[in-house]
Amino acid sequence: MKSFPFIRVWEGCDLNIAKAVRQFQDRWSPYSAASRGKRVDRLIKELIDPAVASYATSSPQRYLSYIPGAGGVVPLSEIVGLVGLNSTARLQRQLLRAFVSAQAEKSERDQQFVATLETLLDLIRSCARKPPFKSKIRDTRLNGRRAQEFCRLCGAPAELTDFILGNDNAKRDDPEDKLRLSSLYCTDHRPQLPNGEWNLAYRKAKRSIMHFDKELARLTKHSGNLDKVKVQSGDPLVDLYIYHYVHKYGLTPGDEAELRNHARRMADGKLSDRKKQMVMLLHYRISQADAARRLGIERQAVFKALTALPSEFHQLPNLSGFSVYFLTSTENTH
Template identity: 40%
Template sequence: MPLFASAFLLFPIRPIQCQALPLAKTYSLAKMVDMKITIWEGCDLTVAAAIKFFVERSSPYSIFSRRYPILRLIQEVIDPAVADYVNSLPPSHKDYISGVNLGFSEVLKKLGLNVVAQAQRLLLRNFVLTLDQQTSLDKCFTATIESLIELVSECASKRPKKSSPAKGVTINSQRKLGYCEFCGNLTEFSKLISEISEFVANDHEFPVHEKQVLSHRYCSDHRPKLTNGLWNPKYRQGKRSLEQFNKELIRLRRQCAKPHKANANTGNILIDTYFHEWMQGQTLTPADLDKLRNIARRMVDSKFTDTKKKIIILKHQGFNQFETAQVLEKNHYTTMTKQAVSKALASVRKEFYI
């Protein structure tokens, strides 16, 4: 078993069963009150069906409810599917699942949902880097574990329909929680709830008027107005570039979903190839939504245009600056000179080079 697994788990987990699931899209989204669970394409049929049934029954359940504890629902619905899948896997794959000798819900109960999600994500990354040969079994394993990670992560933040966001909090619990609309940071309101939940701060430390002005749509960097009352230039920039931000985010998520082939679906082969090659040097998964959102934000803010992506991939393929300009002019209808290529390369952030 990988050595770093013990840093997160005292008990090794076992997998869940996998067969190809013919989904029309890369993944399907099942709504849970204000949550979504991602079922990956290729996820085991039994596990996928269990997750869908789980979603149908999940409305009153949460980690905070005594009457409807979500761990009980996991035990009733998810545990049997996970156990069947674990029993179908070879020993080599079982080493990459946390809590092998315990039931799925029992591991979550003993270690906590967030800890298990983080540990399993590290184990899965190690599997991809070491054992994964892209066989049907490997693809199914990855898709199933990703689906379970998504399930656990979403359950960790699920609250009852009527509740306070955290113990002792006296503010409106129905306000939206999540990421800033322009990046991967938590909104001001979500960050407050997170700090209270983690006992970093107490509810009484925040005056009522301060709670009321916290944004549930934007982080502190992108809030519409600064503390001095002036309009925030970062908000205006984010508002102007929102469409491009969402476009880049979709491309990144598509490529993360199928990292072994060009899957950004941009409509241009060079741009698709760029995302594919660039992603090979990363350790990102669709579950790393905060990181993907921040990457998309940096792409937009640094004006990393599609033309620059084409230049980067052509450079990676061995073309010099003069040849790159010729290829873009002849085949991609982009007016370009050697000097323009040089200037474009100089403006690209180092993190976006291949």
């Protein structure tokens, strides 16, 4: 039996909401008769709405405008009923991003609030990804119970997912009686073209898949907590680069498509860890000559590497408290 999407409860989430989400998970199954029809809406109303309302009541006033439903005035279940799961997820993501951007320094309670919003976002996204009961998709013989998610190589919807959502671009090149849509890759990254030839974009992306996976893991980890640098790469400059990059775009773990697209751009742009080190040093007013000395390379190598790097990877926000850190902690980064 195929499992339904797992709902992640983020570390630090409000205990009552965490308990309600786990109860929701236990009672939700895509293949049981109880889950058909409006079962998801009823479970949100029965379990999640009271927990969110209680949390809103006990929260500081400044939090309320970021809680879906204007501080709990409109229940989450009603929002889902009015605009649908996908639109509700987009709303929650925008509210979370706005809160993260507005808080220069987060307290422990702010971190709990972020974890709580992330948990609610994951709940709604999991509901939106719930497998359909009918195997037939639209007017085709395609199996609707196949995996439907993002492209393995980027943040675009897989061909099958795109088609289910009503986009016919995926089928435009295939005869109606031979419609084959991938559940793993998007139209741009499908392994073979309709004429049977290998897709060059697919081959290029596959060659950099290890780089893509590495950057995706880093971006996801740093986006989970924007108040401190996550140690992951083993090099402080590389971790600080990812930290600044995530701040630049206001990324959160719920931004799955955006995180994957940024990882793909990094891989395609050949943004190596060495180049990240160079960018961070120069960003905080260290000269190319000093950067080369710190990294144990020639100045000309710094110049050539940064000249070839796309400008989007140079443009990072200025964050307080880091220049002194560089002067005391990056003397031996090579």
